[in-house]
Amino acid sequence: MTWLTEWTAYLPQMMSGLGVSLLIAAVSIVAGYPLGLVLSVMVSAKNLASRTLALAVVEIGRGAPALVILYLFYYGLPKFGIAFESITAACLALIWNSAAYSSEIMRAGIQSVDRGQLEASSALGLAQRHTFWRVIMPQGMRSAIPGLMGVAIQMFQGTSLAYAIAVPELMKSAYNIGSQDFNYLQIFTLAGLCYAAISMPATWITVFFEKRMARHA
Amino acid sequence: MTIMLTLSAFAIGIVGAVPLAVGLSSSNMLVRLASRLFVDLVRGVPIIVWLFLLKFGIQIGTFKFNPVAAAIVGLGVVSMAYLAEIYRGGLQAVPRGQGEAAHALGLTRGTTFYGVMVPQAFRIVSPSIATYLTGLLKDSSIASTIIVAEMVFQSQSFARQHPTVEGILPYILVGILYIVLSLPVAYLSRRLDSRMRKAVYA
Numbered sequence: 001m002t003w004l005t006e007w008t009a010y011l012p013q014m015m016s017g018l019g020v021s022l023l024i025a026a027v028s029i030v031a032g033y034p035l036g037l038v039l040s041v042m043v044s045a046k047n048l049a050s051r052t053l054a055l056a057v058v059e060i061g062r063g064a065p066a067l068v069i070l071y072l073f074y075y076g077l078p079k080f081g082i083a084f085e086s087i088t089a090a091c092l093a094l095i096w097n098s099a100a101y102s103s104e105i106m107r108a109g110i111q112s113v114d115r116g117q118l119e120a121s122s123a124l125g126l127a128q129r130h131t132f133w134r135v136i137m138p139q140g141m142r143s144a145i146p147g148l149m150g151v152a153i154q155m156f157q158g159t160s161l162a163y164a165i166a167v168p169e170l171m172k173s174a175y176n177i178g179s180q181d182f183n184y185l186q187i188f189t190l191a192g193l194c195y196a197a198i199s200m201p202a203t204w205i206t207v208f209f210e211k212r213m214a215r216h217a
Numbered sequence: 218m219t220i221m222l223t224l225s226a227f228a229i230g231i232v233g234a235v236p237l238a239v240g241l242s243s244s245n246m247l248v249r250l251a252s253r254l255f256v257d258l259v260r261g262v263p264i265i266v267w268l269f270l271l272k273f274g275i276q277i278g279t280f281k282f283n284p285v286a287a288a289i290v291g292l293g294v295v296s297m298a299y300l301a302e303i304y305r306g307g308l309q310a311v312p313r314g315q316g317e318a319a320h321a322l323g324l325t326r327g328t329t330f331y332g333v334m335v336p337q338a339f340r341i342v343s344p345s346i347a348t349y350l351t352g353l354l355k356d357s358s359i360a361s362t363i364i365v366a367e368m369v370f371q372s373q374s375f376a377r378q379h380p381t382v383e384g385i386l387p388y389i390l391v392g393i394l395y396i397v398l399s400l401p402v403a404y405l406s407r408r409l410d411s412r413m414r415k416a417v418y419a
Contacts, residue, residue, distance in 0.1 A: 059396065063355075063396035064392035065359075068388055160263035163265060171263075184270075188270040203260070
């Protein structure tokens, strides 16, 4: 029971950390998904230059660990005179990450749309632009939703990496509290519970959506 | 060190996930709930938190984890949970008729499971396992935060000694190295997959 009373004492500081974590996750999702959409369209573009560029951005974002990208933004770019605050660097790195992962999911979603839909729209005389935005895209995005929710959860957990560049997020506040009285077991358990309290229900909701989609497929 | 970490954690995961996956698809509700809770809890908490818990939190008498052991155990347990989920998906994807047919042929439950269900499930999940392995390779970079001297940690110390522009080089190099390291895994998995497909349809 002593743990519980001490936890309530730590809670305000932890909550401010959690707020920063959620903020970074939200930014990386809100900015990353539209970018991912652009990338997913570019990857299947006819223009070779834009295709190669998009492919490089996606493959680096997915292939290199988020931590490495984080360090590149925070420690690497200042050497060329481009310096960020730690929280900006974290947001930028995670935006790249989420754009890369979400673009792959959206691409798969768009590809999963039946070819007949494309043929039908062209038979109906729809312009290519309308075919893509009004016919293919809405259907493709629908099947991409569970995957995108999964990436969102992954992004929220990924914000914990921002600890490594001293962003005052949940992990950092936990570490600060822990280093005051060396109660690491207790405080990291609380931190873990905070993360789990958000990720676990989110996962369950995702699974629920997946099942519902499977039923209507 | 990166490769050592990845492979040791993967070894723990791939073996430890078997009982977990059996638990997840058990017909006993209590067992199923307990394993589901364990898997979701492990997956719901970021890896860095598990590593810090093991490295700084655990102290039994004079025993404390050294960084490498903490990283291997932490990554191992996390991969156990993820792989268990993959195994369960594979077992579920095997057509129900296979189990019923095996039962009708009078096979025992053990033979049905290990001789009929598992081989087919493995064929289904082998690409997912390979994908997870490349993910684990990248996640092993998190071990640098608890002072394990793997690739990212090495490039950090290099950058600290070279505060000029060239200090950025190791990060770029390491980034490329991760991508290159994941290539053979992808290649092997594609070959394994196509070979097993041939074995089925030949």
